Amino acid sequence: MPFLFCNTDNTCRYASRNDYSYWLSTDKPLPGSMPLISGDSLKDYISRCSVCEARANVISVHSQTSEIPACPSGWDPLWLGYSFVMETGVGAEGSGQPLASPGSCLQNFRKIPFIECHGRGTCNYYTDSYSYWLAALNPNDMFRYLS
Numbered sequence: 001m002p003f004l005f006c007n008t009d010n011t012c013r014y015a016s017r018n019d020y021s022y023w024l025s026t027d028k029p030l031p032g033s034m035p036l037i038s039g040d041s042l043k044d045y046i047s048r049c050s051v052c053e054a055r056a057n058v059i060s061v062h063s064q065t066s067e068i069p070a071c072p073s074g075w076d077p078l079w080l081g082y083s084f085v086m087e088t089g090v091g092a093e094g095s096g097q098p099l100a101s102p103g104s105c106l107q108n109f110r111k112i113p114f115i116e117c118h119g120r121g122t123c124n125y126y127t128d129s130y131s132y133w134l135a136a137l138n139p140n141d142m143f144r145y146l147s
Helices: 039-044
Strands: 004-006 012-014 020-024 082-088 094-096 114-118 130-133
Antiparallel strands (some): 004 012, 082 130
């Protein structure tokens, strides 16, 4: 857990058993014999990242069709991907990010692209975890009423 919980008597603790955190995962398959991941083996399942700075802004452009959208005039493409909206886990807890954020354009599609960790120190891909992706629509049917 990357956070502390502090109560009114000025006592702070790292996570409790009912705390959850969500991490973008790698595409390494989960071995069938290991229902929970913990300790050093966890590093193979959590995606790594870099924070970088540039002179210009970076944005994501989504088409909401199966066509890859073009960058605006004067912008150069950095990568192509899939439109990721948000994730939820136990108790409808979850997170999302603005669609203009580069983090909303994931290079690889995975049904559940995140791993859920609990305060007891174990992590896994759970069946009650959901990921939400921007759907591809037929431009000719976008405003048609469906019953």
